[in-house]
Every structure is written in C-alpha cells, then in structure tokens.
Amino acid sequence: MAVFHLGFPSPSIANLKMSENAPLARLCEGLGVDVLWHSNERFYREMFIRMASSAVATSRMIIGGAVIEPFAVHPALSAQSLATLDELSGGRSTLAIGAGGSGFPMMGIQRRHSALAVREAYTVMKSLLAGEEVTFHGKLIHTDKARLQFTPPHPITLWIATRGDRTLETSGEYAEALMIATYASPEGIAKALQIVERGAVRAGRRLEDIRLMSRVDTCIHEDQASAYAGTRSMIARFLWTSYPDRNFVKRSGLEVPAEVEALIARRDYNLIPQVAEQIPDDFISAFCWAGTPQMVVERVLEVARSTGIREFGFWLLMAQGQSREEAVRLLSNQVLPGIRRALA
Numbered sequence: 105m106a107v108f109h110l111g112f113p114s115p116s117i118a119n120l121k122m123s124e125n126a127p128l129a130r131l132c133e134g135l136g137v138d139v140l141w142h143s144n145e146r147f148y149r150e151m152f153i154r155m156a157s158s159a160v161a162t163s164r165m166i167i168g169g170a171v172i173e174p175f176a177v178h179p180a181l182s183a184q185s186l187a188t189l190d191e192l193s194g195g196r197s198t199l200a201i202g203a204g205g206s207g208f209p210m211m212g213i214q215r216r217h218s219a220l221a222v223r224e225a226y227t228v229m230k231s232l233l234a235g236e237e238v239t240f241h242g243k244l245i246h247t248d249k250a251r252l253q254f255t256p257p258h259p260i261t262l263w264i265a266t267r268g269d270r271t272l273e274t275s276g277e278y279a280e281a282l283m284i285a286t287y288a289s290p291e292g293i294a295k296a297l298q299i300v301e302r303g304a305v306r307a308g309r310r311l312e313d314i315r316l317m318s319r320v321d322t323c324i325h326e327d328q329a330s331a332y333a334g335t336r337s338m339i340a341r342f343l344w345t346s347y348p349d350r351n352f353v354k355r356s357g358l359e360v361p362a363e364v365e366a367l368i369a370r371r372d373y374n375l376i377p378q379v380a381e382q383i384p385d386d387f388i389s390a391f392c393w394a395g396t397p398q399m400v401v402e403r404v405l406e407v408a409r410s411t412g413i414r415e416f417g418f419w420l421l422m423a424q425g426q427s428r429e430e431a432v433r434l435l436s437n438q439v440l441p442g443i444r445r446a447l448a
Contacts, residue, residue, distance in 0.1 A: 105414065105447075105448075106408070106414050106415070106416065106443055106444055106447050107138050107139070107317075107414060107415040107416070108136070108137055108138050108139075108416060108418070108440055108443075109137075109138065109139040109140075109141060109168070109317060109319065109415065109416065109417035109418065110132055110137045110139070110140055110141065110417075110418050110420060110432070110435070111140075111141030111142070111143060111168075111170060111319070111417060111418070111419040111420065112141075112142075112143060112419070112420055112428070113143050113145075113321060113338055113341075113419045113420075113421065114143055114145035114148065114206065114338075114341065115337050115338055115341075115421060115422070116143075116419075116420060116421055116422055116428060117143060117145065117148060117149070118145075118148060120148075120149060120154075120428070121149075122149055122153070122154070122157065125149075125154050125157045125158060125161075126157050126158065126160070126161035127161075128158075128428060128429070128432075129157070129158035129161045129162050129165070130161050130162060131429060131432060132165065132432060132436075133162045133163075133164055133165040135432060135433065135436035135437070136436055136440065137165060137436065138165065138166065139165065139166040139167075139168050139198065140158060140162075140165050140166070140167060140168065141168040141169065141170050141200075141417070141419075142154045142155045142158065142167070142168065142169050142170070143170060143419075144169060144170065144171055144172060144173075144204070144206065145206050145207075146176075146206045146207025146208075146210070146211075147207055147210070151169050152169065152185045152186075152189060155167050155168075155169050155189050155197070156189060156192055159189060159192050159193035159196065159197070160192070162196075164196075165196065166196050166197070166198055167189065167193050167196050167197050167198070168197070168198040168199065168200065168263075169186070169189075169197075169198075169199045169200070170199070170200035170202070170263070170265055170283070171200045171201060171202030171203075171204055171265045172186075172199055172200070172201050172202075172204075172225075173201070173202055173203055173204025173205075173215075173221075173222075173225075174201070174221045174222065174224065174225035174244065174245060175203075175204060175208070175213050175214075175215060175216075175221065176204070176207070176208070176211060176213055178245070179201075179224075179225035179226075179228045179229045179245060180228060180229075180232060180238075180247055180250050182199070182225075182229060183228070183229040183232040183233055183252065184232075184252060186199050186229075186233065186260060187232075187233060187252055187254065187255070187256050187260075190256045190258075190260055191254070191256065195256070195257065195258045197256075197260055198260060198261045198262075198263065199229075199260070199262055199263065200262075200263035200264070200265040200283050201222055201225050201226055201229070201262060201263070201264055201265065202222060202264070202265035202266055202271075202285075203215055203218035203219075203221070203222060203266070203268070203271065205345035205346075206345070209371065209373055210373075216244065217243065217244060218268065218270070218271060219268070219270035219271040219273075219274045220242070220243055220244060220274075221244045221245065222264060222266070222271055222275075223274055223275075223278065224240070224242040224243070224244055224245040225245060226262060226264065226278065226279070227240065227242075227278075228240050228245060228247055228250070229262060230262060232250060232251070232252050233252070233255075233256055233259075233260050233262075234255070234259075235251075235252070235255035236251070237249055237250065237251040238250045238251070261280060261281050261315070262280065262281065263279075263281040263282065263283045263315075263317070264279040264281070264282050264283065265282075265283040265285055265319070266282075266283075266284070266285060267284070267285040267286050267287065267296070267342075267346070267352045268346070268349055268351070268352065269299055269349075269351050269352070272284070272296055272299040272300050272303075273299050273300065273302050273303040274303055275300060275303065275314075276299075276300040276301060276302065276303025276304035276305075276306075276307070276309065276311070276314065277303045277304065277306060277307035277309070278307065279314055280314065280315060281314065281315035281316075281317070282300060282314050282315070282316055282317070283317045283319045283417060284296050284297075284300075284316065284317065284318055284319065285319050285320075285342075286319070286320060286321065286342060286352070286391045286392075287318070287320070287352070287356070287390075287391070288320045288389070288390060288391050288392050288393055288403065288407075289356070289389070289390055289406075289407075290406050290407050290410035290411060291356070292352075292355060292356050292390060292391075293318055293407055293410075293411050293413070294410065294411060295355050296352075296355075297311065297316075297411065300314065315415070316413050316415060317413070317415040317416065317417050318407055318411070318413050318415070318416055318417065319416075319417030319419060320391070320392060320393045320416075320417065320418065320419065321335060321338045321339070321391065321392045321393075321419045321421055322392065322393045322394065322400065322418040322419060322420055322421065322435070323335045323392065323393075323394045323420075323421040323422070323423055323431075324394075324395070324396070324397055324400050324420075324423075324431060324434045324435055324438075324439060325395075325396070325423040325426060325434070326396055326397075327396075327423075328394075328395045328396055328399065330423040330424060330426075331394045331395050331396070331423055332385060332388050332394050332395070333423065333424060334394070334421045334422055334423035334424065334426070335383075335388050335392040335394050335421055336380040336381070336383040336388070337376070337377070337380040337421075338392070338419075338421055339380070339383045339387050339388065339391055339392065340376045340377075340379035340380035340383060341376055342391075343360060343364070343368055343379065344368050344373070344376055344379065347368050347369065347371075348369075356390040356391070357390075358386060358387060358390055361382065361384065363382060364379055364382050364383070367379050367382075392421075393418070397434055397438035397439050397442075398438075398442070400439050401438075401439055401442035401443055401446075404416055404439075404443050405443060405446050405447075408443070408446075408447055414447065416443070418435055418439075420432065420435060
C-alpha cells in the first residue's frame with residue numbers, strides 16, 4: 105500500500121502566517137495525507153512551533169520535520185524538541201536529519217564532514233529518545249552524560265534525508281529510514297539506491313532493511329508550462345546549497361550551465377532568483393515531478409514500478425497565482441487517487 109507524505113519547501117511557506125498553519129494541517133488530514141512535513145527554513149516561522157500547531161489541529165496524521173541539521177543546533181536539543189512534540193501529538197511525530205544549509209551564511213556557519221555529522225547526530229538522538237544516558241565523543245559532536253528528563257512512550261522514526269553520495273552510502277550502514285531527495289526519475293533513484301546498498305552490504309544489512317521514501321519537489325497545475333515555472337526557484341536553491349557537489353547532477357546526465365555555476369560560486373544567497381531564471385527544462389524533468397495531474401501520476405508510477413518504492417514525498421510548490429489550498433486539493437483529489445488505484 106502506498107504511503108503519501110506531503111511537505112512544503114521554503115518557497116511555499118515563505119508567507120505562511122501562523123494563523124494559517126492549523127487550517128492547512130486540518131485540510132491535509134481531511135484530504136488523506138498520511139504524513140505532513142514541516143520545512144526548517146531558517147528565519148521563517150519556526151519549524152517545531154508550526155509542527156506543534158499542526159499536531160494540536162489534527163488527530164490522525166503523522167507530524168514530521170525536515171530537516172534538522174547538526175551544525176546550528178546541537179542534536180541533544182533537537183531530541184528534546186522532538187520528544188516534547190511527540191508527547192503533545194500523542195505519539196505522532198517524526199523527524200529527518202540532514203546536512204542542512206538554510207540560513208548558514210547569515211549565521212557564519214559552514215558545513216564540515218556532512219555525512220559524519222549526520223551519522224553522529226543520528227547516533228546521539230536515537231539513544232536519547234530511547235531514554236538512555238549518552239556520553240559520546242565524535243569528531244564533530246560531543247555529549248557528556250546527556251539524558252532527557254522524560255522519555256517518549258513509543259519509538260520515534262528518525263529519517264536520514266539526503267541526495268549526496270557519501271551520506272547515501274553511509275546511511276545504508278545504520279539508517280532505519282531514508283528520504284532520498286530530489287531524484288525524480290527511475291534512473292536517478294535506482295542509482296541512488298545502488299549507493300545506499302553498498303553501505304548496507306558493508307554493514308551486513310540489506311536494502312530491504314531500510315524504510316525508503318522518494319521525496320521530490322512537486323508542482324501540479326492544469327497548465328504544464330505554469331507547473332514547470334513553479335519549480336525553478338527550488339532547483340536554484342538546492343543547487344546553491346549543495347555547491348560544489350555536482351555528483352547528483354552528473355548522475356542524471358546533466359551539467360550545470362557555466363553561467364549558472366558562476367552565479368552560484370559567488371555564494372550570495374540573494375542571487376538565487378537570477379539562478380532560477382536560468383534553470384533549463386531538463387533539470388526540471390530530472391529533479392521534479394511537475395506538470396498536469398496526469399503527468400505527475402505517470403511520473404510517480406514510473407518510479408514505483410521500476411524501484412519498488414511505495415512511500416512518496418511530495419514537497420509541494422506553487423505555480424504563479426496558485427494558492428497552497430488549490431495545490432493541495434489538486435494533489436489529493438487528482439494525483440493520489442490515481443496512484444492508489446494503480447498500486448492497489
């Protein structure tokens with residue numbers, strides 16, 4: 105049976121007011137979304153507060169946060185926030201750990217040894233959430249007799265979220281759940297899974313031991329051109345964040361145009377709109393599910409049938425003039441039923 109995850113990346117929540125958060129969560133639950141994810145875009149409305157608002161407004165849906173990174177916030181504090189949210193939601197919380205990057209230039213933070221940092225954060229958080237006392241001295245993260253003063257009554261799923269080669273491979277060694285980000289084609293996802301499997305085999309595990317989700321930026325509109333236009337800003341953002349790593353681009357048979365790469369290399373976050381204007385259409389096909397509802401259904405089914413994945417994360421982007429509510433209804437009323445019927 106398919107599991108449907110819904111998230112709103114930074115362009116989609118930039119102007120989301122707290123008064124609008126709970127009604128949006130209720131709408132998503134009412135339309136059959138299984139897991140609602142809240143993005144951690146720095147200096148917008150705070151992620152855990154939005155998660156709490158959604159938890160109070162709903163009763164069934166899992167409440168997720170993506171991503172927590174180990175550079176700006178110590179993972180022990182992230183574990184504290186997640187455990188609190190889990191208690192508030194009645195055991196309906198989940199969280200994804202990743203390398204992050206949002207807001208780092210404004211805070212003077214640099215990512216170092218991302219794959220190792222994510223693994224160390226996972227190790228610390230998993231133990232703390234299990235009620236253990238944790239003394240951990242890694243290369244990047246340290247704790248000394250750390251312990252939460254309350255323990256979630258049920259296990260909380262921690263996801264690893266990544267598109268990077270090193271984190272994909274090492275996550276295969278330890279992750280219970282993996283959110284494979286941005287690969288929209290069966291070929292791209294299959295190559296990512298091969299990398300994950302290398303790590304799994306090295307640790308005596310199987311790919312089947314890991315809960316897998318294909319998480320893709322998605323824009324749905326009755327007009328294909330409008331849907332395509334709605335994705336360019338998000339592609340520009342993750343090209344900016346992942347710089348200079350271009351392995352995931354090359355794996356999709358693409359190369360970032362020289363003029364785009366030159367803009368990104370200036371490391372000025374304010375240039376992202378200029379980058380977005382120059383994103384080629386083939387990048388949209390490789391990294392987004394975009395187009396009419398039927399086009400998106402077909403893209404997702406291609407992935408499902410070729411990879412066996414049954415959990416799909418739609419990180420919903422808005423076309424120009426489209427409201428969040430309109431986009432959610434298109435997804436829930438026209439896309440998800442088509443996928444359910446085909447995979448039943």
